[in-house]
Amino acid sequence: MTWREIDHPRGDDGRFVNRLDWADQLAARMPLRPHDLDTLLEGWFQPVRREAEQRVHPNSGFAVRVGTGRQLVRPPRGTRDAEVPAEFEVLDYDDAPFGQSYQVVGREPVDLVYRGVSIEEWEQAKERGYLESDRRGVLAEWEGTNAAIDPQTAAYYLPRGGHGVILEIEPRPEQEWFAIRADDYVRTRRQIPLDAVRAVSPVFYRDPNYQLFLGRRT
Secondary structure, eight states: OOGGGGGOOOOOOOOOOOSOOOOHHHHHHHOOHHHHHHHHHHHOOOOOSSSSSEOOTTOOEEEEEEEEEEEEEEOOTTTTTTTTEEEEEESSSSSOOTTOOOOEEEEEEEEOEEEEEEHHHHHHHHHHHOOOOOOTTTTGOOOOOOOBSSSSGGGGGGGTTTTEEEEOOOOOOOGOOOOEESSSOOESSSOGGGGEEEEEEEOEETTTTEEEEESSOO
8 A cells, every 4th residue: 555645635733634544544445354244244233142151160260151142043943944933042050950051941043144235135124125136146046145143243245246135124024034953043935124234334345365355446
C-alpha cells in the first residue's frame, strides 16, 4: 500500500479530514483475521452464547463446563434421511448424574439463525419481498434454504470472488425449519419473508483465495 497525499486531504488546521487514519486505512485493506471477524460479528449481531461457560476445576486443573448450554437437536445415528424440528437441547452441566458430563433438562426452539448471501441474492430478495436459496452450495434440491446457528459459520457462505452480507433471521413456525443428521445447519423449504430478517451486516468481499475483507472491492 503506497502513501499518496492526495488520498489523505487535510483541513485548515493541518489535521486529516479522513474518518480513518493511516493505520486504520491500512488495516481496512488487509484480510480479516478470525478473531477480528468474531469481534465484528458479535458487535453487530450480539448473538446469544450457546456454549456453557468453561472454568478450571480447582482440584484436577482441567477445564470443565459449568452452568447450562445448548446444542442443536439432530436425528439419531442410522437415520440418514430423517428430519427433526429446529430445536436446541438445553444441557445442565452442574447437576449431571455421576459419570456424565451433563444432563438434558429440556428443549427450546432455535430463536435466531444466520445466512451469508451474495449481494445479488440480497438485492433480489428485497425486490421480490422474500428470501430463498440461490442453490449455491446445496447438495440436493430437497435441502431448501439453509442457515447457521451462529454468524461465524454463516461467514463461510459468503461468495468467493464477490460481495455479500450476513443476515440475522428469526425462524418462524410457519416456515417449518428443520435439522438433519449430516451437519449443524438448519433448513426451510418455505420462503423467508423480509420482515423475518432482523439485522444485516455491512458488505464483505471474499477474494478468489477465500480471504475475507470488510467493505467493497473493485
